[in-house]
Amino acid sequence: MILASASPRRKELLSFVTSHFTISPADIDETVNLDELPKDYVRRMAREKAKEIVKLYPNETVIGCDTTVVLDNDIMGKPIDEKDAYYMLEKLSGKTHSVMTAVCVITPEERYEHIEEVEVVFYSLDKEDINGYIQSGEPMDKAGAYGIQGKASVFVKEIKGDYFSIVGLPVGYLNQLFKQLGR
Numbered sequence: 261m262i263l264a265s266a267s268p269r270r271k272e273l274l275s276f277v278t279s280h281f282t283i284s285p286a287d288i289d290e291t292v293n294l295d296e297l298p299k300d301y302v303r304r305m306a307r308e309k310a311k312e313i314v315k316l317y318p319n320e321t322v323i324g325c326d327t328t329v330v331l332d333n334d335i336m337g338k339p340i341d342e343k344d345a346y347y348m349l350e351k352l353s354g355k356t357h358s359v360m361t362a363v364c365v366i367t368p369e370e371r372y373e374h375i376e377e378v379e380v381v382f383y384s385l386d387k388e389d390i391n392g393y394i395q396s397g398e399p400m401d402k403a404g405a406y407g408i409q410g411k412a413s414v415f416v417k418e419i420k421g422d423y424f425s426i427v428g429l430p431v432g433y434l435n436q437l438f439k440q441l442g443r
């Protein structure tokens with residue numbers, strides 16, 4: 261089995277489900293299409309990552325994933341710089357947003373796709389909260405400019421859904437799928 265991801269968090273999470281996998285990151289264009297809905301976007305990204313690696317290893321089972329933060333139908337990917345991170349966190353402050361994680365599993369026989377949607381409520385953040393968090397360096401490689409598993413944990417008032425999907429991988433779903441596939 262191959263995990264088509266460069267994310268250390270996904271690697272750690274997948275190791276809770278199985279120890280039989282290797283890593284091969286996929287490098288794809290993550291541009292959002294015009295009028296593309298958030299769900300369609302995450303699904304497409306996860307599928308493209310998996311397909312990219314299937315081209316290299318057609319006889320393997322490949323897992324591709326994508327996580328996106330969504331506020332009022334706006335897609336928030338990883339911030340391009342600190343200013344962008346500030347803008348995203350300011351928008352998330354005091355509001356409820358969704359975190360969508362798509363997973364695409366391609367076996368030599370079939371393709372399985374799944375989207376996990378989680379609601380996250382943030383407390384109101386002031387300038388000091390946001391600047392202090394940006395100084396920690398945590399936002400830059402994460403969708404929506406925050407990592408719930410780190411210092412941004414204190415921004416969270418409520419979560420409805422699967423915590424592990426926010427961090428990047430729906431481990432419970434994958435475990436059920438692998439059981440069904442007899443792996």
Ligand SMILES: Cc1cn([C@H]2C[C@H](O)[C@@H](COP(=O)(O)OP(=O)(O)OP(=O)(O)O)O2)c(=O)[nH]c1=O
Nearest residue numbers: 265266267326327402403406407408426427428
């Ligand atoms: C919201 C949130 C996102 N994230 C991470 C999960 C993903 O790794 C990242 C979103 O970017 P992705 O493009 O989904 O993934 P990635 O570039 O890190 O890795 P790859 O494409 O190679 O699989 O944000 C957290 O770690 N914690 C959080 O609370």
